[in-house]
Amino acid sequence: MEDIEIFQRMxxxxxxxxxxxxxxxWREKDEEEGSRTAGIRTFTLIGLLGGVAGLLEHFLARPGGIPGIVVVGFLVTLTAVFAVFQLREAIADENYSATSVVVAMLxxxxxSAAVLSSMTVASAGGVVLVAVLASREFLHASMRKLRWSELRSAVILLALSFVVLPIVxxxxxxPFGGVSPSKSLIMVIVLAAISFCGYIAVRLLGSARGEIVAGAIGGVISSTAATISNARRSASEDLTRPLAAGAISAGAVSMVRTSFLVIVLARPLASELLPVLFSAAAAMLVYSVLLARQSSAKHQEVLPKNPFDLDEVVKMAVVLVGVGFLARAASETFGDAGLFIASALSGLADVDAATIAVAGLLPTLSVQTASLAIAIAVLSNTLAKAVYASIFGTMAFGAHVWKASILAIAAAALCFGMLGSWL
Structure with missing residues (x-):
């Protein structure tokens, strides 16, 4: 380790x-001098002490020795001394907390890690530590507002993501490429995450604005899943207009996402598809915003009772996985000649699969054929979401999604016609 690196790490x-x-x-800035255990000077010195301990560990390390003995010895000594002073302060103030001791240890x-290990990881850890400390009021207030249903849903979502998924x-x-258990579980997690994000957005922003934000988030992940999720909720909650606005905004974001995939994976198709996709997205977004404004003026806020219902989420995931399986089966059965049929069937569940597949075939396809295949998938997905909205949601919910879908299709057709006349 050279001198310049030592100075940087220290x-x-x-x-x-x-x-x-x-x-x-700052947390104890109003305390009198000598009444606090540690402030800016003490913690700066603790940082220096950690750096010096790391340097000693580095220079005193010997082959066959016990690694980390110097750092651990310093850490144990610092913790013991700091804990004694913190205990005396807690007794005097009658305010017991182990936070400062843990903060000193961290x-x-x-x-020490800044000297011995990755500087990037150490600096990121320091930023996270300060952020957690500075968020005390927000975290405490959030815990006071937290409901059991929210905590339970968060635990289930985390368990599915980090406990169950790795072992599936x-x-x-x-046949036909089969069904992957892990990908099916991912669909369950995506649906549950969309519902949970929608619930949190509604709590923070209200039903009208919150559902639009939640729908936009859902559109980034899966607009079809977001539509079905909102449709299910509309059948049991007095949130038809906000939920419809959220589903429509998800559709708008989905078209923007497809445009991004076209730019990245199939740039030759950009001039053909981007104007059409953006015009359709704009039409849906305008309808969503107008619907949300009407909702905020007339609708009384109603908070969903449950962030997500796991049984319903599993049922919705089974529907989407099944549709995707049928699309793959049709694609393999009809071969290249069935590209348009496969695109239409893929659109029943998702547009991304069709877009990626067409992009991979682009060297062997004409620009017109590839563009038409993606357009068919988008059209199929738009109509499928309207059908799902009618099946799983209330009549009013389905009507709004149908109106927005027809408006988007009309805007896309008009843009396509104008492009044809210009070209």
Missing amino acids: GLALAIGAAVGVERH TFALA PSEPVG
């Missing part, structure tokens, strides 16, 4: 301690 160790010290000192550990096999089962 500087980062000091910076981590100083950043934590600023937050800790500051020392991150400062990913190899497809069955």
